[in-house]
Amino acid sequence: MELLFFYLVALVAILSAFMVVKCKNPVNSAISLVMTFFCLAILYVMLYAPFMAAVQVLVYAGAIMVLILFVIMLLNLGPEMMERFQHGVVGGAIVAGIVMIQAVMFVNRGEMAGISGDVTRDQVLEVGHMELIGMKLFTEFMLPFQIAGILLLIAIVGALVLAKKEV
Amino acid sequence: MLTVYHYLGLSAILFALGTYGVLTRRNAIVIFMCIELMLNAVNLTFISLSSYLNNLDGQIFVFFVMSVAAAEAAVGLALMIAFFRNKESVEVEDFNLLKW
Amino acid sequence: MYDKLWLIPFFPLLGSIINGLLGKKIKNETIIGGIGTLAIFSSFIVSVLCFMELRLDTVKSHQQVIASWMSVGNLQIEWGFLLDPLSAVMLLVVTGVGSLIHLYSIGYMHGEEGFYRYFSYLNLFAFSMLMLVLGNNAMVMFVGWEGVGLCSYLLIGYYFHKQSAGDAAKKAFVVNRIGDFGFLLGIFLLFWTLGSEHGIWTLNFVEIAQHGHLLGAGSVVVTIITLCFFLGATGKSAQIPLYTWLPDAMEGPTPVSALIHAATMVTAGVYMIGRMNGLFAMAPDTMLVIAIVGAATAIFAASIGLAQNDIKRVLAYSTVSQLGYMFLAMGVGAFTAGIFHLMTHAFFKACLFLGSGSVIHAMHHALHKAHAHDDPQDMRNMGGLRKHMPITFLTFLISTIAIAGLPGLSGFFSKDEILLWSLAGNRGHWLLWLVASLAAGMTAFYMFRLVFMTFFGKERIAEKAKSYLHESPLVITIPLIVLAVLAVFGGYLNVPAVLGGAHRLETFLSPVFGAAQQAYGIEPPHMSHAAEYGLMGLAVGIALVGIGLAYLMYVKNPEMPAQLVAKAQGLYRAIFNKWYVDEIYDALFVNPTKKAGTFLWKGFDVVVVDGIVNGVGYIVKGFSGALRLTQSGLVHNYALAMVVGVIVMVAYYVFG
Numbered sequence: 001m002e003l004l005f006f007y008l009v010a011l012v013a014i015l016s017a018f019m020v021v022k023c024k025n026p027v028n029s030a031i032s033l034v035m036t037f038f039c040l041a042i043l044y045v046m047l048y049a050p051f052m053a054a055v056q057v058l059v060y061a062g063a064i065m066v067l068i069l070f071v072i073m074l075l076n077l078g079p080e081m082m083e084r085f086q087h088g089v090v091g092g093a094i095v096a097g098i099v100m101i102q103a104v105m106f107v108n109r110g111e112m113a114g115i116s117g118d119v120t121r122d123q124v125l126e127v128g129h130m131e132l133i134g135m136k137l138f139t140e141f142m143l144p145f146q147i148a149g150i151l152l153l154i155a156i157v158g159a160l161v162l163a164k165k166e167v
Numbered sequence: 168m169l170t171v172y173h174y175l176g177l178s179a180i181l182f183a184l185g186t187y188g189v190l191t192r193r194n195a196i197v198i199f200m201c202i203e204l205m206l207n208a209v210n211l212t213f214i215s216l217s218s219y220l221n222n223l224d225g226q227i228f229v230f231f232v233m234s235v236a237a238a239e240a241a242v243g244l245a246l247m248i249a250f251f252r253n254k255e256s257v258e259v260e261d262f263n264l265l266k267w
Numbered sequence: 268m269y270d271k272l273w274l275i276p277f278f279p280l281l282g283s284i285i286n287g288l289l290g291k292k293i294k295n296e297t298i299i300g301g302i303g304t305l306a307i308f309s310s311f312i313v314s315v316l317c318f319m320e321l322r323l324d325t326v327k328s329h330q331q332v333i334a335s336w337m338s339v340g341n342l343q344i345e346w347g348f349l350l351d352p353l354s355a356v357m358l359l360v361v362t363g364v365g366s367l368i369h370l371y372s373i374g375y376m377h378g379e380e381g382f383y384r385y386f387s388y389l390n391l392f393a394f395s396m397l398m399l400v401l402g403n404n405a406m407v408m409f410v411g412w413e414g415v416g417l418c419s420y421l422l423i424g425y426y427f428h429k430q431s432a433g434d435a436a437k438k439a440f441v442v443n444r445i446g447d448f449g450f451l452l453g454i455f456l457l458f459w460t461l462g463s464e465h466g467i468w469t470l471n472f473v474e475i476a477q478h479g480h481l482l483g484a485g486s487v488v489v490t491i492i493t494l495c496f497f498l499g500a501t502g503k504s505a506q507i508p509l510y511t512w513l514p515d516a517m518e519g520p521t522p523v524s525a526l527i528h529a530a531t532m533v534t535a536g537v538y539m540i541g542r543m544n545g546l547f548a549m550a551p552d553t554m555l556v557i558a559i560v561g562a563a564t565a566i567f568a569a570s571i572g573l574a575q576n577d578i579k580r581v582l583a584y585s586t587v588s589q590l591g592y593m594f595l596a597m598g599v600g601a602f603t604a605g606i607f608h609l610m611t612h613a614f615f616k617a618c619l620f621l622g623s624g625s626v627i628h629a630m631h632h633a634l635h636k637a638h639a640h641d642d643p644q645d646m647r648n649m650g651g652l653r654k655h656m657p658i659t660f661l662t663f664l665i666s667t668i669a670i671a672g673l674p675g676l677s678g679f680f681s682k683d684e685i686l687l688w689s690l691a692g693n694r695g696h697w698l699l700w701l702v703a704s705l706a707a708g709m710t711a712f713y714m715f716r717l718v719f720m721t722f723f724g725k726e727r728i729a730e731k732a733k734s735y736l737h738e739s740p741l742v743i744t745i746p747l748i749v750l751a752v753l754a755v756f757g758g759y760l761n762v763p764a765v766l767g768g769a770h771r772l773e774t775f776l777s778p779v780f781g782a783a784q785q786a787y788g789i790e791p792p793h794m795s796h797a798a799e800y801g802l803m804g805l806a807v808g809i810a811l812v813g814i815g816l817a818y819l820m821y822v823k824n825p826e827m828p829a830q831l832v833a834k835a836q837g838l839y840r841a842i843f844n845k846w847y848v849d850e851i852y853d854a855l856f857v858n859p860t861k862k863a864g865t866f867l868w869k870g871f872d873v874v875v876v877d878g879i880v881n882g883v884g885y886i887v888k889g890f891s892g893a894l895r896l897t898q899s900g901l902v903h904n905y906a907l908a909m910v911v912g913v914i915v916m917v918a919y920y921v922f923g
Contacts, residue, residue: 003169010177017181017204021188026197033200036181040207043174047218052226056210059233064203064240071244072196075251088903092190095910100183102917107175109921117222136223137230148234155238162245165252189906263900 006046013039026072030065037061048121051129174215181208195250195257199243206236268313268320269329272348275310275317275358276397282306283390290383300373303386307369307393311362318355327351327778328473330403341468342458349403349472353541353779356606356772357400360613361531365393367746368526371621374742375522375628385425385520392418396531400538404470405454408539412450412503415532416443422527423519435515442512446502450539453495457546460488476545476782484549484787493546493553497560500536506594507564510587511849517579521624524579529586529620530613537593537609541779544602548783554694558598562689562702565591567846569709573716574842577644578623581717585670586616588706592685595703599695600789601688602780603761603773608685610772611677611757615666618750622663625739625747626721629656630728637732646717651726655736658744660722662751667718669754671711672810674803677758682707683803684763690802691792704809711813719821765799 016039019032037060044053119132137145185208188201210229217225247257254261282303290299321327332347350358369389376385395414402408416439424436454470462468465481482489500506505513516528527533540547540557547554565588572584589612596605629652630643641648653660669676672683686707690700726733738744762768783789794802820827832839841847897904 006169014180017184021184026194029197029200044214047214049214067240086191089191092187096183096187098914099186100179103179106921114220116220119221119223136227141227148231151238155241159241159245162249259902262902
């Protein structure tokens with residue numbers, strides 16, 4: 001049952017990702033991307049990471065995609081730009097195929113190694129994912145968290161400066 | 168039985184699709200979206216392995232990837248606007264100032 | 268007073284900087300000349316004070332270190348000064364004669380373009396010369412050595428708009444470079460040998476004198492070292508084979524010729540040998556070479572001087588000849604006599620040059636006023652000037668008598684001392700004496716020929732210019748008088764015992780020279796008084812013969828020279844053309860060098876060097892022409908390249 005559900009979600013995700021790449025109209029691409037993001041959020045829930053699923057929906061599907069759509073609308077790209085919407089299809093396909101085969105082989109050949117932790121699925125259900133993440137983020141990863149905040153600040157300033165009419 | 172390999176395989180497929188999009192599309196905004204797709208494929212890897220190893224570090228990493236993606240979106244789209252203002256286009260063929 | 272030694276070179280340096288930087292703005296000749304003269308005169312005062320203190324002091328060697336210059340491993344060099352009797356005597360000569368010539372220059376250079384430049388150079392020269400004299404190690408001396416060479420170049424080329432002056436300056440510089448090369452090699456070899464074989468890494472003169480004996484008397488290495496130093500001395504002091512630059516150096520202003528090319532700089536080689544007397548005393552072979560070169564130069568230059576018509580050229584060859592005497596003295600171990608002759612020569616030759624300058628000044632003025640275009644330096648245009656310029660004539664005559672070696676004047680004592688040593692000293696030889704005596708006779712002849720042609724006989728100057736001839740101003744004649752007085756009495760510093768003197772200079776200098784002379788068996792000549800009197804008489808006789816001949820040929824019977832020339836035309840032409848030495852050098856060295864240079868330029872530089880340089884350029888251009896095609900400017904291509912790179916790297920890790 002679970003496997004079947006996974007295949008279903010994965011199929012939708014792959015299809016919508018293919019739509020992102022293949023749609024002539026950027027708006028369609030963006031909507032397809034939102035679909036992919038939702039599928040990924042579902043997969044996150046299946047992986048016992050509900051908080052990440054929520055953030056995925058909020059940040060990606062919500063904030064970033066709205067920003068992208070907003071820019072697409074703002075620039076109002078005319079239809080003549082969509083005529084020659086892609087090029088180098090054969091080369092791109094070959095390279096992308098090689099990348100995929102490589103990734104799969106990489107996964108196949110490698111061992112699943114890594115530092116095992118103590119956060120079992122039961123604990124996630126019991127304590128709550130959000131609390132676990134929060135504990136980790138505000139203790140062990142405090143400095144990177146602050147730096148990420150500074151990065152976002154700089155990004156805001158940079159975006160403002162770049163988008164200004166007279167630089 | 169659903170294993171971590173399923174997730175990793177899906178992630179590989181999504182990553183390859185993203186790569187294909189980056190290499191073939193001409194519209195810079197779509198390329199940008201393809202990059203987001205690749206980032207999400209990687210995020211999926213992180214979270215599936217984190218879940219498999221019972222270790223939250225991978226999810227924390229996803230958190231940071233998201234904040235970088237947000238920053239990238241802000242700056243990248245601002246760049247796009249600035250470029251469009253100059254060239255009336257967002258096609259990457261027109262981004263050719265790096266030439267000799 | 269010893270701690271004020273640094274002031275001596277400092278004053279001229281200051282003067283040079285002030286005049287060099289601000290002179291163009293000051294413009295007032297009196298102030299510029301005053302600054303220059305005051306600077307060197309201050310040095311003179313300090314020198315006198317130091318000398319007075321040193322004379323009564325029991326310790327005869329004082330060093331003052333200003334700062335460290337370089338400190339590399341075993342090489343420790345300081346900016347240090349050394350005051351001992353030798354440098355004290357040199358200081359007095361350099362600053363004393365220098366002051367007079369600075370004073371003289373105010374009058375002589377009056378109205379010249381670049382007056383401030385002249386005084387700046389002259390002070391810079393004084394600074395360099397004082398560094399040379401005062402340096403307590405060979406490197407500081409070398410700094411002075413190069414500095415005086417530079418100033419010599421600048422001052423010879425003072426009238427740089429004249430082609431001949433520029434050429435002469437270049438010639439002086441290049442020829443000096445050959446000598447400097449030898450000097451440097453000598454320094455290196457000495458430093459290395461003393462250091463690597465005996466563990467004494469030093470260039471300090473006092474330490475060299477102290478440890479020099481380690482090299483071993485008469486050893487090959489000390490001979491080579493001293494020969495290298497002597498090569499340096501031949502360049503600076505205009506000895507065979509490197510003397511040719513000095514006569515050409517007369518293109519410079521006359522006071523420069525007096526200061527640099529007669530009194531001070533050209534004696535640097537003699538001073539250097541005196542400074543290193545310990546090393547030279549250990550190398551009898553080198554001493555012999557020095558003596559032979561000195562004697563040969565003395566007679567060779569004197570013979571050329573016989574037939575020159577340019578007043579300054581005669582004096583130039585006379586200088587070369589007198590320098591030969593000094594080297595002869597050094598070569599036979601008569602260090603004191605060499606320094607003594609250096610001193611007396613500085614007095615009378617400076618006086619002679621300044622006198623000739625006074626004559627040229629007057630001639631130039633008169634000819635200019637009369638709009639005549641005769642050469643003011645050519646003696647054939649002069650004659651009978653003694654009525655017009657009595658002071659110049661008198662001082663000139665006194666100095667001429669001094670250089671000719673007539674009894675009672677300074678030249679007599681110093682020259683006689685040298686002749687005595689070269690005959691009877693244990694490193695002398697009668698041949699050396701004979702050559703030197705002959706040269707003394709020639710000296711007397713050509714100097715009196717000069718006097719007779721210039722001051723006696725008919726006035727050959729253009730008729731209309733005659734009325735403009737007059738005596739030079741006080742600022743010119745005062746230095747002449749002072750120098751003439753010195754030329755008379757300078758000799759009494761070192762009156763030999765046989766004439767009832769006490770060899771005071773010898774006693775004063777003995778802390779410097781005595782040790783080496785004793786250690787390596789250089790003995791003063793032992794002769795009976797009668798023999799010494801005889802020798803003096805002979806020398807005076809030879810001089811008198813020379814004077815008499817000159818009188819006969821140029822006063823009594825003015826047609827005689829022409830008849831003689833007609834009889835021995837080949838010889839005369841050879842002498843008149845300076846034995847064709849310049850032409851021989853041109854053929855042997857200058858032209859082959861030029862040809863080699865042209866070959867290297869056209870054959871090597873253009874083809875090989877430029878070929879390599881341009882070839883590298885072409886190769887890079889070709890490669891980059893191919894490579895730049897990869898830089899298409901298309902984002903897709905870059906992205907593709909990046910992805911391919913990632914694929915390759917992953918493949919390497921996964922499958923490698």
